[in-house]
Amino acid sequence: MIIGVPKEIKDNEFRVGMVPAGVKVLTELGHRVIIQEGAGEGSGIQNEEYVHAGGKVARGSDEVWSMAEMIVKVKEPLEQEYCKLKKHQILFTYLHLAPLAELTKVLLEKKVTGIAYETIREHDGSLPLLTPMSEVAGRMAIQIGAQYLEKNQGGRGILLSGVPGVPPAQVVVIGGGVVGVNAAKIALGMGAQVTILDNHLPKLRYLDDVFLGRVATLASNSLTVAQSVRKADLLIGAVLIPGASAPKLVTRHMITTMKKGAVIVDVSVDQGGCIETTHPTTHSDPTFFVDGVLHYCVANMPGAVPRTSTFALTNATLPYAAKLAGMGFQQAIRSDSALGQGVNVFDGHVTYRAVADSLKIPYTPIGELLN
Secondary structure, eight states: OEEEEOOOOSTTOOOOSOOHHHHHHHHHTTOEEEEETTTTGGGTOOHHHHHHTTOEEESSHHHHHHHOSEEEOSSOOOGGGGGGOOTTOEEEEOOOOTTOHHHHHHHHHTTOEEEEGGGOOOTTSOOTTTHHHHHHHHHHHHHHHHHHTSGGGTSOOOOTTOBTTBOOOEEEEEOOSHHHHHHHHHHHHTTOEEEEEESOHHHHHHHHHHTTTOSEEEEOOHHHHHHHHHHOSEEEEOOOOTTSOOOOOBOHHHHHTSOTTOEEEEGGGGGTOSBTTOOOBOSSSOEEEETTEEEEOBTTGGGGSHHHHHHHHHHHHHHHHHHHHHHOHHHHHHHOHHHHTTEEEETTEEOOHHHHHHHTOOBOOGGGTOO
């Protein structure tokens, strides 16, 4: 199979879809890998490293997109890339289609096979390709929030840890999944007072155990969310429903009750956000204020630490990419039910129910479409 790795063009997105080790593995298996010139430079990977691993470096993106049977990248295609997509081409990337009606329409019209990293789900319920970036984003959320709490950044002028005689900041995390747990780890390590809300009681019991009672846990409902939001100096949105739009758990009215200069980091913004006042921002223009509350809503947070993020991501994606290349699409998803759940669009149909429901588009099970 011919595998293409284009350079990411999203604002300040420095990650790349494959590292040289992945190129070496795939070429040793008999596949061809074409990498766009400079695609890895943002992650500290030079063109020569890809060539040494057996890949071919292409000068522009057109050659990569036109030749590749499978495109491996990090973020969803942007509008200027829509024209490069080909019929029956496999697109293996983070798609987050639930809030992206226009991209979904293009993928359906062009009959692209879209396999989303974020919906590949193993038998134990884990999301192996979403987990590494959720770990990065959760940890980043606290260091970013701590920075924006500084007065010169627009925040309340609070040190996350406090000092003797002055209390630490109140950090509230909505969602006890991978993002929430990693955010809580860093917040605790920096000395903050941390509260996690989740609607799954076994998860709260688990969190109470692993954090040895140092984190306050609350069953999530409209009252506990409102009370927690009101006291927060730093609010982390960490809600995930795989493939679907995030529910709006924090309302505009709740925002009006927050302290002036409080900070919100909505990590779930790439699925539409779990806070009513959030909308996607970029690394170039990351923040905005609503009712005196600073919002940070960058949809590709891990792109700011590309060296760590790229290697963490490709550690997880490579086995699946190798299976798709080696077995072909249909045989690969027949043999691997986890990979099958990653298929969001195929042959002009939406094949992931949560995406179909979010966009109000008919859903067709992938099994009905296979030969």
